Amino acid sequence: MANNIDNVVTQVKYTAKDFASDVDVKWCPGCGDYSILAQAQRSSPEFGELKENIVWVSGIGCSSRFPYYMNTYGFHTIHGRAAAIATGVKLANPKLQVWVATGDGDMLSIGGNHFIHACRKNVNLKIVLFNNKIYGLTKGQYSPTSEKGKVTKSSPYGTVDWPFNPIKIAAGAGATFVARTMDRDPKHLQEMLTRASKHTGLAFIEVLQNCVIFNDGAFSHLTEKDTRPENVIYLEHGKPMIFGANKDKGIMLDGLNPVIININDGVHSINDVWVHDENDTNPTREFILSRFTEVEGLPTPVGVFRKFNKPTYDGDYHHQIEDVIAKKGKGTYEKLMFNANTWEVK
Amino acid sequence: MAKSIQVIDDVTIRFAGDSGDGMQLTGSQFTDTVAAMGNDLSTLPDFPAEIRAPAGSLAGVSGFQLHFSSSDIQTPGDAPDVLVAMNPAALKVNLKDLRPGATIIVNTGAFDTKNLRLANYNTNPLEDNSLSNYNVIQLDLSKLTLTTLEDLPLSIKEKEKCKNFFALGLLYWMYNRPLDLTMKWLETKFAKKPDIMEANKRVLQAGYNYGDTTEIFTTRFDVKPAQLPKGTYRNVSGNEAIALGFVSASLKSGLNLFLGSYPITPASEILQELSKYKNYGVITFQAEDEIAGIASAIGASFAGNLAITTTSGPGLSLKLEAMGLAVMTELPLVVVDVQRGGPSTGLPTKTEQADLLQAMFGRHGEAPVVILAAQSPADCFYCAYEASKIALEHMVPVVLLSDGYLAFGSEPLNIPKFDELKEINVKFETNPEGFYPYKRDENFVRPWAIPGTPGLEHRIGGLEKKDVYGNISYEPDNHEIMVHNRLNKVLKVADFIPEVEVDGEAEGELVVVTWGSTFGAVKEAIRNVRENGKKVSHVHLRYLNPFPKNFGNVISKFKNILVPELNLGQLSLLMRNQFNCDVIQFNKVKGQPFKVAEIENKINEVLGGTNGK
Ligand code: SF4
Numbered sequence: 001m002a003n004n005i006d007n008v009v010t011q012v013k014y015t016a017k018d019f020a021s022d023v024d025v026k027w028c029p030g031c032g033d034y035s036i037l038a039q040a041q042r043s044s045p046e047f048g049e050l051k052e053n054i055v056w057v058s059g060i061g062c063s064s065r066f067p068y069y070m071n072t073y074g075f076h077t078i079h080g081r082a083a084a085i086a087t088g089v090k091l092a093n094p095k096l097q098v099w100v101a102t103g104d105g106d107m108l109s110i111g112g113n114h115f116i117h118a119c120r121k122n123v124n125l126k127i128v129l130f131n132n133k134i135y136g137l138t139k140g141q142y143s144p145t146s147e148k149g150k151v152t153k154s155s156p157y158g159t160v161d162w163p164f165n166p167i168k169i170a171a172g173a174g175a176t177f178v179a180r181t182m183d184r185d186p187k188h189l190q191e192m193l194t195r196a197s198k199h200t201g202l203a204f205i206e207v208l209q210n211c212v213i214f215n216d217g218a219f220s221h222l223t224e225k226d227t228r229p230e231n232v233i234y235l236e237h238g239k240p241m242i243f244g245a246n247k248d249k250g251i252m253l254d255g256l257n258p259v260i261i262n263i264n265d266g267v268h269s270i271n272d273v274w275v276h277d278e279n280d281t282n283p284t285r286e287f288i289l290s291r292f293t294e295v296e297g298l299p300t301p302v303g304v305f306r307k308f309n310k311p312t313y314d315g316d317y318h319h320q321i322e323d324v325i326a327k328k329g330k331g332t333y334e335k336l337m338f339n340a341n342t343w344e345v346k
Numbered sequence: 347m348a349k350s351i352q353v354i355d356d357v358t359i360r361f362a363g364d365s366g367d368g369m370q371l372t373g374s375q376f377t378d379t380v381a382a383m384g385n386d387l388s389t390l391p392d393f394p395a396e397i398r399a400p401a402g403s404l405a406g407v408s409g410f411q412l413h414f415s416s417s418d419i420q421t422p423g424d425a426p427d428v429l430v431a432m433n434p435a436a437l438k439v440n441l442k443d444l445r446p447g448a449t450i451i452v453n454t455g456a457f458d459t460k461n462l463r464l465a466n467y468n469t470n471p472l473e474d475n476s477l478s479n480y481n482v483i484q485l486d487l488s489k490l491t492l493t494t495l496e497d498l499p500l501s502i503k504e505k506e507k508c509k510n511f512f513a514l515g516l517l518y519w520m521y522n523r524p525l526d527l528t529m530k531w532l533e534t535k536f537a538k539k540p541d542i543m544e545a546n547k548r549v550l551q552a553g554y555n556y557g558d559t560t561e562i563f564t565t566r567f568d569v570k571p572a573q574l575p576k577g578t579y580r581n582v583s584g585n586e587a588i589a590l591g592f593v594s595a596s597l598k599s600g601l602n603l604f605l606g607s608y609p610i611t612p613a614s615e616i617l618q619e620l621s622k623y624k625n626y627g628v629i630t631f632q633a634e635d636e637i638a639g640i641a642s643a644i645g646a647s648f649a650g651n652l653a654i655t656t657t658s659g660p661g662l663s664l665k666l667e668a669m670g671l672a673v674m675t676e677l678p679l680v681v682v683d684v685q686r687g688g689p690s691t692g693l694p695t696k697t698e699q700a701d702l703l704q705a706m707f708g709r710h711g712e713a714p715v716v717i718l719a720a721q722s723p724a725d726c727f728y729c730a731y732e733a734s735k736i737a738l739e740h741m742v743p744v745v746l747l748s749d750g751y752l753a754f755g756s757e758p759l760n761i762p763k764f765d766e767l768k769e770i771n772v773k774f775e776t777n778p779e780g781f782y783p784y785k786r787d788e789n790f791v792r793p794w795a796i797p798g799t800p801g802l803e804h805r806i807g808g809l810e811k812k813d814v815y816g817n818i819s820y821e822p823d824n825h826e827i828m829v830h831n832r833l834n835k836v837l838k839v840a841d842f843i844p845e846v847e848v849d850g851e852a853e854g855e856l857v858v859v860t861w862g863s864t865f866g867a868v869k870e871a872i873r874n875v876r877e878n879g880k881k882v883s884h885v886h887l888r889y890l891n892p893f894p895k896n897f898g899n900v901i902s903k904f905k906n907i908l909v910p911e912l913n914l915g916q917l918s919l920l921m922r923n924q925f926n927c928d929v930i931q932f933n934k935v936k937g938q939p940f941k942v943a944e945i946e947n948k949i950n951e952v953l954g955g956t957n958g959k
Contacts, residue, residue: 021805023818052797054797078670078671084638085642089645091645092649093797113638114638117633321629324624324625331593333764336597343382343580345576346576
């Protein structure tokens with residue numbers, strides 16, 4: 001079993017159908033997960049990998065049923081541990097393209113530790129977090145991303161805990177590709193998945209996902225046609241950050257504070273608007289962007305917040321193995337057992 | 347004056363001093379020399395629990411015990427015949443373990459008021475007659491060392507540090523061992539520090555000469571080589587042997603070795619050891635926690651590696667849920683538990699055998715695994731190898747139990763030739779024709795189809811599987827079938843493991859049943875009681891789940907079954923349950939291994955007035 005680190009670029013032409021397994025999909029009708037699945041199947045042919053080299057690993061939760069529906073290799077594991085198991089898969093065979101399907105409870109609560117350490121090490125994984133801000137599979141308890149005061153089955157008087165901001169955690173922990181998208185924006189979702197597939201290093205995508213049963217409408221202000229333009233800002237590299245139904249609002253950086261300006265008010269112009277640079281070498285602006293959802297009045301950014309390259313854990317690990325082999329020669333049983341203080345009994 | 351040489355069968359020496367006195371090094375040098383001279387041997391270090399206890403304090407005493415012999419031995423010895431005590435604390439801590447009349451070599455240079463106070467001595471034990479039952483040899487090792495090195499351009503501190511080699515040289519003289527191995531070691535070790543090398547060599551020689559020339563010593567001892575089986579030997583600790591066993595299994599099976607682990611006493615050395623073997627393709631993933639350790643290993647197993655995780659009791663508790671996943675997905679995995687005193691943090695540096703039931707029953711649901719336990723440091727090599735073989739060939743998680751006593755104890759391993767190691771047959775499924783992930787062979791083993799194989803894309807997971815097909819299934823009958831499939835697969839392993847052997851008569855008054863590290867003390871105890879004309883048989887279990895096929899029948903032939911364990915009766919419980927037999931328990935939970943004498947006494951008590959005949 002040699003570890004072949006070269007990426008195989010496929011000559012095979014796949015269609016979305018090739019990535020659909022024959023298992024009946026069992027999410028609730030209307031669940032946002034259907035769209036995520038459909039977009040993953042549609043974009044998979046663009047990933048540039050042979051189907052047999054793609055592995056989807058998941059934890060526990062509604063989102064974690066995902067691997068069963070993808071006609072690739074798949075591993076539905078235990079609660080919270082998907083990132084750790086995926087790390088093992090990737091390290092054992094770096095040739096594989098390893099994806100993680102997970103949810104806000106799975107990855108940010110019980111699996112928080114594995115998540116931050118996978119980000120820290122920059123393991124070459126693609127983590128897709130379905131954030132519906134609720135526990136769906138266990139039928140409606142609040143999650144670590146539920147907003148403060150949320151009334152749920154386990155918080156009849158409202159939660160008193162502050163939520164996590166997944167983008168901030170991923171960026172802070174060292175993820176080298178950080179993006180957000182929405183279940184209800186298929187094209188954008190496909191684009192984010194495809195871009196993540198091309199990134200070398202830990203790619204993190206937060207997908208805002210509607211749970212029709214326990215948290216319906218949590219993102220409707222972002223996803224509905226009439227409110228989306230006012231509430232969502234699409235991050236595009238090299239483009240000024242403008243939004244609004246009339247495309248007249250822009251984000252201006254006043255020092256480190258983002259403020260909304262009207263570019264047609266005669267005072268400001270398009271030239272005052274913050275131009276998004278997803279390759280920014282300094283993470284400061286990424287953090288400012290990540291905080292938009294915590295500041296009243298600012299639109300929710302979707303798109304790639306930042307991406308950069310640094311050596312991956314699995315890459316460096318296998319390089320180290322090659323280096324040591326080059327230096328010491330490939331290990332043999334003789335060297336292993338007899339290259340010590342030995343003595344003979346005759 | 348001519349000095350006589352007296353030939354003795356065996357001797358137990360303990361080196362004890364401050365953590366900074368180099369006692370482990372002194373002990374291992376003596377061990378290497380003794381080994382090279384063909385003695386059988388067994389060693390056991392005793393590290394202080396605190397990493398940096400204050401110098402001279404009782405908590406800071408570090409010890410190394412070596413038992414060597416002209417015949418086959420199994421333990422590091424009950425009671426030392428010789429103690430080298432580098433300071434008052436070392437004397438205080440170790441005195442109670444010595445045999446009456448033992449020789450004590452003390453470094454008087456360290457017996458000052460401050461050190462005496464640190465060791466809680468109100469009066470100087472060298473002056474108050476409290477050691478009159480021992481043969482006390484008083485030497486100012488510090489002064490003797492400094493005098494030897496007078497003309498060398500080293501600081502007093504650097505010179506003083508060599509004093510352990512004075513003691514070592516003296517012991518080499520006392521036990522008629524040559525200096526050349528240690529001299530050679532010093533030459534390699536300090537090749538870049540010629541002054542330090544020279545100093546240590548001189549001190550070593552001076553210690554040797556001191557024995558030869560002074561009047562203090564009249565007798566030297568010799569321990570003749572043991573009649574060991576032919577072969578090439580090396581000394582191994584249990585942890586080291588486990589690492590070697592896994593790498594060997596990796597080489598034999600042709601699979602890369604993947605270790606997912608989190609540091610924990612007393613198992614960390616396996617991780618450290620394996621991290622050296624990068625040129626063998628070994629991957630050691632030092633994970634963020636115990637759970638990620640096993641989780642990453644399960645991922646690596648899914649991807650086709652020989653996957654293992656190593657830990658101690660508290661870590662095993664954390665891994666149990668993930669072990670259930672390995673049971674459910676029927677992936678090969680070896681989980682090593684180097685047991686320590688529990689529960690909770692317990693006695694991290696001390697030994698115990700109290701995780702057997704955790705390994706057996708710790709998981710939720712019906713989740714059987716294969717369990718092996720190593721019987722000696724050298725046996726750790728074979729157990730790691732066999733655990734890998736079983737896991738890979740039966741697609742099953744295997745728990746390998748070691749313990750703190752085996753982990754740090756050492757003995758010679760007769761190194762097997764590569765082709766003497768059993769074959770490990772691994773076959774990855776590659777044929778899409780008729781492939782189903784849970785289609786079993788006659789041994790209930792499912793195929794191993796790894797990612798990267800075209801046409802075999804499939805999904806596995808922790809939800810119950812449809813028999814054969816592997817899709818999710820909640821059908822009542824199917825669950826029952828699958829629970830039995832997983833159990834039968836484990837039970838079937840009994841067809842592939844050796845039956846137990848009876849040491850002694852096949853029937854009689856008493857059989858002693860052991861597992862794990864109690865093997866050594868019991869084996870020696872039985873040899874001793876037999877010398878006194880008693881009839882006792884011994885059965886040792888290396889496989890605890892499933893039990894070897896003949897085990898129940900073998901023990902049924904004895905009137906009494908004695909089961910000594912370093913727990914409150916865990917194997918006893920399994921035996922009563924499975925064989926409905928009466929068992930006499932003999933339990934000890936002091937964080938210490940059994941002494942040979944304790945077992946002898948118990949055997950005599952069980953036999954009462956009879957001789958077992
Ligand atoms: S409970 Fe919510 S998240 Fe789960 S499948 Fe139903 S709609 Fe989707």
